[in-house]
Amino acid sequence: MLLKLREWGCLVACLSLWGSGDHFPQSGVLPASTLRVWSGGQWVEWWNSSAAPDRWNGPLPVVARALQWRMAAPGVQWTDIRIAGREEAWRIRVIVARIDPRVVRFRIDTAFQDHGAQPAWAVERARSTALVAVNVGQFPRTLPWGWVVLDGHEYLRPGVGPLSVGVAFDSDGGVRWIPGDSLGDPATRRGAVAAFQSYPALLTGGDVPPPLRREDRGVDLAHRDARAAIGQLADGSILIAITRFDGAGGVLDFLPFGLTTPEMAAVMGALGARVAVMLDGGISSQLLIRDRATVHRWKGLRRVPLGLVVVAR
Numbered sequence: 491m492l493l494k495l496r497e498w499g500c501l502v503a504c505l506s507l508w509g510s511g512d513h514f515p516q517s518g519v520l521p522a523s524t525l526r527v528w529s530g531g532q533w534v535e536w537w538n539s540s541a542a543p544d545r546w547n548g549p550l551p552v553v554a555r556a557l558q559w560r561m562a563a564p565g566v567q568w569t570d571i572r573i574a575g576r577e578e579a580w581r582i583r584v585i586v587a588r589i590d591p592r593v594v595r596f597r598i599d600t601a602f603q604d605h606g607a608q609p610a611w612a613v614e615r616a617r618s619t620a621l622v623a624v625n626v627g628q629f630p631r632t633l634p635w636g637w638v639v640l641d642g643h644e645y646l647r648p649g650v651g652p653l654s655v656g657v658a659f660d661s662d663g664g665v666r667w668i669p670g671d672s673l674g675d676p677a678t679r680r681g682a683v684a685a686f687q688s689y690p691a692l693l694t695g696g697d698v699p700p701p702l703r704r705e706d707r708g709v710d711l712a713h714r715d716a717r718a719a720i721g722q723l724a725d726g727s728i729l730i731a732i733t734r735f736d737g738a739g740g741v742l743d744f745l746p747f748g749l750t751t752p753e754m755a756a757v758m759g760a761l762g763a764r765v766a767v768m769l770d771g772g773i774s775s776q777l778l779i780r781d782r783a784t785v786h787r788w789k790g791l792r793r794v795p796l797g798l799v800v801v802a803r
Contacts, residue, residue, distance in 0.1 A: 546759030565593025578747035622800035636687030648673035653690035658682035692755040718775035721766030
């Protein structure tokens with residue numbers, strides 16, 4: 491596919507920036523950035539780091555108007571939107587699944603071993619019954635980091651780390667978001683049929699955590715990457731979102747170009763999430779959505795230890 495000269499110029503600049511490891515200048519409360527959404531045939535700015543909200547009270551109308559939800563299966567809808575940021579995030583597509591936990595079941599799918607074998611899970615492994623599948627958690631090497639519950643049995647104990655969150659799925663369709671510092675109490679972990687732990691928290695009760703509001707709180711707020719996150723709306727629906735680089739007509743969507751952590755928190759807040767946590771992104775992020783007879787796969791370049799799979803109840 492031929493690219494316009496302007497697109498090639500921006501892409502070359504982005505590749506140079508990515509390879510050099512440079513970030514935005516570290517000045518002010520947040521690194522300077524903006525986000526726009528393609529809506530009504532034009533780009534509309536809806537977020538600016540210089541006036542970033544500390545709290546999200548519900549879906550942002552300008553973003554909500556750009557959403558065109560498609561019914562994939564009972565209890566599962568999905569959509570995608572185009573947003574534009576700065577530098578290598580100049581064209582980003584966000585794919586979003588909205589899931590009713592009362593209608594479906596969540597289970598953890600695994601592909602890891604204890605003896606140094608490489609992680610092997612990918613969305614291509616998901617069974618034909620999977621309505622949605624996404625990589626979850628974080629992993630430093632071959633095993634997942636932190637808490638993992640498989641079919642009601644605790645496989646790995648909780649990890650300890652700032653801004654970590656345990657996400658627990660109960661048999662009755664309930665979903666619990668457990669702060670990492672509360673996971674040490676066995677009572678808080680009881681009753682989960684599937685669970686994982688991840689970081690950093692992006693939203694807690696609609697609030698952006700303080701370490702995501704300033705550069706001097708120990709979190710890299712300037713790093714850009716492909717992103718994946720999971721959250722929950724006020725009505726109980728689960729949101730899963732991943733980003734893909736959308737420049738060059740989408741043919742280079744495998745490049746790990748994307749959003750900063752504060753920008754991803756803003757995306758989840760603008761979509762209406764009340765709580766949200768980041769999942770392993772970059773070349774690990776991957777998503778499957780089964781839309782009736784069509785299976786949509788956004789593949790990752792790296793296999794991972796854990797996947798969250800949604801099946802009919």
